[in-house]
Amino acid sequence: MSTSKTEYILENDVEVNSRESVVDIKKNKQKKGILYDIYFNDKNTIAELSQSLNSSIPSITALVDELVEEKWISETGFAISRQGRRPAIYGVNPNKNYVLVLDINTHDTRIAVLNLKNEIVFSQVSDLQLKNNPSFLETLFQLVDNIVEQKVSKGKDVIALGVSIPGLVNKKTGINYTYKSLNSQDVSLGKLIENYYNLPTFVINDSKATAFGEYHFGLAKGKSHVLSVNVDWGIGLGIVINGEIFDGASGFAGELGHIQVNPDGVLCNCGKVGCLDTITSASSLLKNIKDGLRNGHVSKLDEYKDSLENINLEIVIDAAQKGDGFAIDIIHNIGLELGKGLSIAVHLFNPQIIIIDGVLSKAQKLIVNPIEHAINKYCLTDFKEDLSIEISQLSEDAKIFGVHAYVVEALLKTA
Amino acid sequence: MSTSKTEYILENDVEVNSRESVVDIKKNKQKKGILYDIYFNDKNTIAELSQSLNSSIPSITALVDELVEEKWISETGFAISRQGRRPAIYGVNPNKNYVLVLDINTHDTRIAVLNLKNEIVFSQVSDLQLKNNPSFLETLFQLVDNIVEQKVSKGKDVIALGVSIPGLVNKKTGINYTYKSLNSQDVSLGKLIENYYNLPTFVINDSKATAFGEYHFGLAKGKSHVLSVNVDWGIGLGIVINGEIFDGASGFAGELGHIQVNPDGVLCNCGKVGCLDTITSASSLLKNIKDGLRNGHVSKLDEYKDSLENINLEIVIDAAQKGDGFAIDIIHNIGLELGKGLSIAVHLFNPQIIIIDGVLSKAQKLIVNPIEHAINKYCLTDFKEDLSIEISQLSEDAKIFGVHAYVVEALLKTA
DNA sequence: TAAAGTAAATAATATTTTTTAATAAAAACT
DNA sequence: AGTTTTTATTAAAAAATATTATTTACTTTA
Structure with missing residues (x-):
C-alpha cells in the first residue's frame, strides 16, 4: 500500500x-x-x-x-x-488540529497558525529575508519552534505545514527556484521542512496561493474560471479552474511576467529582453518615478528629490491618491501595459473574473481602470461579456488563506 | 429527475x-x-x-x-x-451503435460515421460550404439523410451526432459564431440538429476537437498537458488538460489568433489591429507569396506569375519541400512568428507537448523548426525541459476522432 | 505427457449497506 | 393546545456487495 x-x-x-x-x-x-x-x-x-x-x-x-x-x-x-x-x-472541530503557514517573501516572512475553521489563531511577521541569507532555514526553524512552543501547546496539534514562496515551484521535484538560487542546492524546500518537523508539508507558489485564497474566501468564491494577478516586485498570475489550482505539467503555469512585450526593451533579470516584468512590476514603477523626478518632473514627490532612496511604493500610491498627476500617470501607464498583457491571458483562459492582488492593488481604481481600459481595447468583445475585474478585498490574507486551503485540500482530497 | x-x-x-x-x-x-x-x-x-x-x-x-x-x-x-x-x-460492441460526425468547414463539409470501436465506417466529403449559403442547413440535412438511409440501416442505430465547426462556440448558449454570422440568427446549431434528428448532438470548435483527437489517439496520448495548434486559415489553439478539453468560462479559451503581436500591423477581420492571425495563418502566407512574386522575387513559383489566383497552399509547400528558397523563407518567417506567439501560451499553460495540426503542418520540419527556434528564444529554459513539439501523425483524421471521442465521453461521462 | 504452479471464474458464505418502518423530537402553523 | 411538518433515531428485513473457498483453465517445468 x-x-x-x-x-x-x-x-x-x-x-x-x-x-x-x-x-x-x-x-x-x-x-x-x-x-x-x-x-x-x-x-x-x-x-x-x-x-x-x-x-x-x-x-x-x-x-x-x-x-x-x-x-x-x-x-x-x-x-x-x-x-x-x-x-x-x-x-x-476548530481546536483539534492546526495548520502552520509560512509566507516567505523576498522582504519578510510571515508565520501564521490557523485552525481548521479557517481562523488565523496567531500571526507574526518577521524580517527574515529569503535573499542572501545562507542560514535562512535555521533561523526559520528557530522562529517556528518558538511559536509552536508558546502558542500551540507544544506542537502536538499541528498536523501539517504550508509554505508560500515566490518563483517557480517544480511540482515533480518540489524544488523551488528562488530557494535554489539562494544556496544553489537542488533540494526541495518542502522535503527539508518535512524532514525536520516530520509533518506533511506543502509548498506552493505565492501567486497560486493568493488565487486559491481568492477562490475559496474572496471575491472569486464559486467562480469556475479565476485569474488573480499578483502585482508585486514581479508579475505573478495565479489560475484557478473549476476549483483547482492550474499548475501546468511541471507546476510553472501562469508565468505572465516573462512574456516579451517589448523587443527593444531592457534586459530582464531572467536573461531575456523586454519581459512584462521589466515594464509593469512595482520595481519598474519605482524606477520610473525616480527617473522622472531626476529629469525634473513636477510632482508632490519633489520633496524626495535629494533622497530618492527613501521613496517607496506606499509613498507613491499615497501621492497618487491625493491627486498627484505625475504619480497617477506612472501608475496609469503601468496599468495599461499590464492590461495589455492580461488581455492575452484573457484570450487564452477565458476567465470569469480577474482579481488584482499584491502591493499595487492598494492603488485601487487608479490601477484597475487602465487595466480595464486595455482589456477593452485588446480583447474580443465576447470575452468581456462575463468578465469582471476586481480589487482584492482579502489583501495579504488571501495568500495565507490560500495556503491553508491548499494544505487542507491536499490532506483531505479523495484520490 | x-x-x-x-x-x-x-x-x-x-x-x-x-x-x-x-x-x-x-x-x-x-x-x-x-x-x-x-x-x-x-x-x-x-x-x-x-x-x-x-x-x-x-x-x-x-x-x-x-x-x-x-x-x-x-x-x-x-x-x-x-x-x-x-x-x-x-x-x-462495434456494431450496435454509431456516431455521426459532421466536420463543417469554410471550404467543405465532411460527414463520417464511426462505430464505438472508433473506426470510421463511412466517410464522405461534400463541397457544401458554410459561408454565404442561406440554405446550408437544409442541404446538410439532405446529405446526412441520404447517408443514414444508405449506410446505417435506416438510421436506427445512430445514437448521437457530433459537429466540428470553426469559430467560437458558446458553451452556455450553444451558439456558434461562425454559423451566427452566416444567417445572423441567435440560434444554437446543435439545438437545430438535435431537434431535427431527435438525437443528442454535441457541437465543438474544430481546434478543440483536433486537440482532443491528438490526446486520445495521436502523439499526445496520455499526456496531461497538451496544446494543439491548428495552423489553417486562422490560428486555432486546442488545449487538453488532464484529459479534458479546456473550455474557459464561456467556451472561448485558446483564442491565440487574436492576440496583438504587431501594434503597427494590418487590420484583422475581427476589427483589431495586428492580430497573430494576420501574420501567421495560411491566408497570410499565400498573401506573402503573391506579394513577393509580384515584386519580382526569384522562385520556382515564377511560373504562376501571371496566374497568381491559381496558387494554393499545396503548391507552395510542395515548392518549399523541393528546395525553393523563397517558399522556404516565407514559411520559415511564419513559423518564427507563430513560435513567438506560442511561447506565450507555453509560459501560461506549461504544456508537455505541442502538436502542429492544420494545412501548414504538411510543411513538416520547415514549419516545426522555426517554431522550435522561437520557443527556444522566447521561453524560459525550465519550460522547455519537458516540452516536445511534434507534427501531427493523424492529420485531418485527428478532428474526426476528436469529435467522436467528445461525443462518446459526453454520453458516458459520470456526472 | 503429466504434475505442479498460477491466475481467472464461479459458487458459497459472510458482511455491509440500504431500505423500510415506526417512533421520538423539535419547530411552525392553526 | 393540538396539528402539521420536518428531522433524528432506532430496529429489522431486504438487498447488495465483499470475502473466502472451490473449481476451472492455462502455462511452465520436469
Whole structure:
C-alpha cells in the first residue's frame, strides 16, 4: 500500500490492516469526503451530506458519528428551517488540529497558525529575508519552534505545514527556484521542512496561493474560471479552474511576467529582453518615478528629490491618491501595459473574473481602470461579456488563506 | 429527475423508477464507468475494471454481464498471461451503435460515421460550404439523410451526432459564431440538429476537437498537458488538460489568433489591429507569396506569375519541400512568428507537448523548426525541459476522432 | 505427457449497506 | 393546545456487495 501524502490524516485514526480491504478504502474515502464537504462546500447536515455523497442517511450518520468520536468534527448547532425539527449542523472541530503557514517573501516572512475553521489563531511577521541569507532555514526553524512552543501547546496539534514562496515551484521535484538560487542546492524546500518537523508539508507558489485564497474566501468564491494577478516586485498570475489550482505539467503555469512585450526593451533579470516584468512590476514603477523626478518632473514627490532612496511604493500610491498627476500617470501607464498583457491571458483562459492582488492593488481604481481600459481595447468583445475585474478585498490574507486551503485540500482530497 | 444529455444512453436500458434510488444511481454510474474505462482507458478485463472502479470482482462481473446482455460490450477474446488462466477481454460492441460526425468547414463539409470501436465506417466529403449559403442547413440535412438511409440501416442505430465547426462556440448558449454570422440568427446549431434528428448532438470548435483527437489517439496520448495548434486559415489553439478539453468560462479559451503581436500591423477581420492571425495563418502566407512574386522575387513559383489566383497552399509547400528558397523563407518567417506567439501560451499553460495540426503542418520540419527556434528564444529554459513539439501523425483524421471521442465521453461521462 | 504452479471464474458464505418502518423530537402553523 | 411538518433515531428485513473457498483453465517445468 502506497503512503501518499493525501493519506496522512485518516490513516492514524482508522484501523488499517496490512492489506486494506475495498470496504475500508471506500469508508475512508467517504469520511474524507464528509470532511471535505463540510470544510469547502458548506454541506453540514446529515441530509445534505447524504445527498452529496450518494449514501443513505443511516450510513452517513454512522460515519459522522465516527468523525465526531475522533474529534474531527462536532455538532455546532442547528440550522434554521421553515418548519419541522431543525437539522443538526456539523462543523470542523476548530481546536483539534492546526495548520502552520509560512509566507516567505523576498522582504519578510510571515508565520501564521490557523485552525481548521479557517481562523488565523496567531500571526507574526518577521524580517527574515529569503535573499542572501545562507542560514535562512535555521533561523526559520528557530522562529517556528518558538511559536509552536508558546502558542500551540507544544506542537502536538499541528498536523501539517504550508509554505508560500515566490518563483517557480517544480511540482515533480518540489524544488523551488528562488530557494535554489539562494544556496544553489537542488533540494526541495518542502522535503527539508518535512524532514525536520516530520509533518506533511506543502509548498506552493505565492501567486497560486493568493488565487486559491481568492477562490475559496474572496471575491472569486464559486467562480469556475479565476485569474488573480499578483502585482508585486514581479508579475505573478495565479489560475484557478473549476476549483483547482492550474499548475501546468511541471507546476510553472501562469508565468505572465516573462512574456516579451517589448523587443527593444531592457534586459530582464531572467536573461531575456523586454519581459512584462521589466515594464509593469512595482520595481519598474519605482524606477520610473525616480527617473522622472531626476529629469525634473513636477510632482508632490519633489520633496524626495535629494533622497530618492527613501521613496517607496506606499509613498507613491499615497501621492497618487491625493491627486498627484505625475504619480497617477506612472501608475496609469503601468496599468495599461499590464492590461495589455492580461488581455492575452484573457484570450487564452477565458476567465470569469480577474482579481488584482499584491502591493499595487492598494492603488485601487487608479490601477484597475487602465487595466480595464486595455482589456477593452485588446480583447474580443465576447470575452468581456462575463468578465469582471476586481480589487482584492482579502489583501495579504488571501495568500495565507490560500495556503491553508491548499494544505487542507491536499490532506483531505479523495484520490 | 433532470434529464441531462449525459444521461441519454443508459436510461433506456436500465430500469429507472420514478425516483431513482441511491443504488440505481451508483449502479448506473458504475456501468458508465465500465464503458468509459473500456473505451478510453484500455481496461478490458474483469480484474482491471475491479481495481480501477474499486469494486469487487463478483460485482463487476454482474455489471459486465448486464452490459453484454444489453449488447454494449462483448467478449472479444482472451488476454495473454505468463501463467494461469487467461482473463477474458471485453470490448465495446462495434456494431450496435454509431456516431455521426459532421466536420463543417469554410471550404467543405465532411460527414463520417464511426462505430464505438472508433473506426470510421463511412466517410464522405461534400463541397457544401458554410459561408454565404442561406440554405446550408437544409442541404446538410439532405446529405446526412441520404447517408443514414444508405449506410446505417435506416438510421436506427445512430445514437448521437457530433459537429466540428470553426469559430467560437458558446458553451452556455450553444451558439456558434461562425454559423451566427452566416444567417445572423441567435440560434444554437446543435439545438437545430438535435431537434431535427431527435438525437443528442454535441457541437465543438474544430481546434478543440483536433486537440482532443491528438490526446486520445495521436502523439499526445496520455499526456496531461497538451496544446494543439491548428495552423489553417486562422490560428486555432486546442488545449487538453488532464484529459479534458479546456473550455474557459464561456467556451472561448485558446483564442491565440487574436492576440496583438504587431501594434503597427494590418487590420484583422475581427476589427483589431495586428492580430497573430494576420501574420501567421495560411491566408497570410499565400498573401506573402503573391506579394513577393509580384515584386519580382526569384522562385520556382515564377511560373504562376501571371496566374497568381491559381496558387494554393499545396503548391507552395510542395515548392518549399523541393528546395525553393523563397517558399522556404516565407514559411520559415511564419513559423518564427507563430513560435513567438506560442511561447506565450507555453509560459501560461506549461504544456508537455505541442502538436502542429492544420494545412501548414504538411510543411513538416520547415514549419516545426522555426517554431522550435522561437520557443527556444522566447521561453524560459525550465519550460522547455519537458516540452516536445511534434507534427501531427493523424492529420485531418485527428478532428474526426476528436469529435467522436467528445461525443462518446459526453454520453458516458459520470456526472 | 503429466504434475505442479498460477491466475481467472464461479459458487458459497459472510458482511455491509440500504431500505423500510415506526417512533421520538423539535419547530411552525392553526 | 393540538396539528402539521420536518428531522433524528432506532430496529429489522431486504438487498447488495465483499470475502473466502472451490473449481476451472492455462502455462511452465520436469
